[in-house]
Amino acid sequence: xxxxxxxxxxxxxxxxxxxxxxxxxxxxxxxxxxxxxxxxxxxxxxxxxxxxxxxxxxxxxxxxxxxxxxxxxxxxxxxxxxxxxxxxxxxxxxxxxxxxxxxxxxxxxxxxxxxxxxxxxxxxxxxxxxxxxxxxxxxxxxxxxxxxxxxxxxxxxxxxxxxxxxxxxxxxxxxxxxxxxxxxxxxxxxxxxxxxxxxxxxxxxxx
Numbered sequence: 001x002x003x004x005x006x007x008x009x010x011x012x013x014x015x016x017x018x019x020x021x022x023x024x025x026x027x028x029x030x031x032x033x034x035x036x037x038x039x040x041x042x043x044x045x046x047x048x049x050x051x052x053x054x055x056x057x058x059x060x061x062x063x064x065x066x067x068x069x070x071x072x073x074x075x076x077x078x079x080x081x082x083x084x085x086x087x088x089x090x091x092x093x094x095x096x097x098x099x100x101x102x103x104x105x106x107x108x109x110x111x112x113x114x115x116x117x118x119x120x121x122x123x124x125x126x127x128x129x130x131x132x133x134x135x136x137x138x139x140x141x142x143x144x145x146x147x148x149x150x151x152x153x154x155x156x157x158x159x160x161x162x163x164x165x166x167x168x169x170x171x172x173x174x175x176x177x178x179x180x181x182x183x184x185x186x187x188x189x190x191x192x193x194x195x196x197x198x199x200x201x202x203x204x205x206x207x
Contacts, residue, residue: 004142006109007102010123010132016041019048019090023059026051026089039122040093045129047122049093056092058083099124102131106139113139 015033017026017040029038030053037052061084086092100109100121109121113136123132 004106005102006100006104006106006121006123006134007132009106009138009141010102010134011138012132014039014122014130014133016045016130017051017089018042019088019093021089023056023087023089023092026092027056030056037120039097039130039133040089040095041130047097047099047124047128047130048090049095050097050118050120050122051089051093052119055083055094059086097122100134101125106142109134110136110139 015029015035015038017029017038019040019042021040026038030036037050039050040048042048083092098112098116098118098121100112100123102123102125113119113121120133120135122130123134125131
């Protein structure tokens with residue numbers, strides 16, 4: 001069976017925002033596109049962070065409450081308090097973003113999501129630019145393939161690994177024929193057959 005990679009299942013058309021995008025526009029993007037998070041990018045499509053529904057809900061949770069600062073405050077609570085007053089995506093986002101690459105195996109992406117407690121991963125190319133996003137549901141979709149698709153995967157894998165079909169390579173049967181045709185065996189696989197000058201000449205005297 002083929003090894004499925006992130007690039008096989010990721011969403012390539014990704015809705016994004018920039019650091020200067022206002023809070024209300026970020027909310028509009030999530031609702032309009034029916035997604036739970038959106039990457040924040042710069043002018044070179046490098047991912048600065050991710051704004052999720054959880055980041056936006058801090059404003060709702062603390063609406064109408066005074067911004068009191070506790071003497072002993074955890075890092076998480078301090079971040080939540082800061083986001084509750086944020087007005088721009090750059091202040092709302094969680095950074096740095098947890099990312100992956102299109103060649104990563106689905107199993108590796110799943111382990112990364114579990115370890116970092118995230119629901120999706122921005123996918124970056126070799127230059128660090130955003131080219132897609134993969135979510136938990138994308139990883140699960142590979143198990144919903146039809147029998148025809150699975151059979152096709154098996155056939156392609158057999159052709160690629162077992163038969164090793166290569167241009168210009170003669171099949172094994174040709175080797176066996178050439179090795180018994182003349183008095184001495186000749187290795188002709190992977191190249192043209194021996195020329196007449198290479199073969200023993202029956203009935204010819206040698207001086």
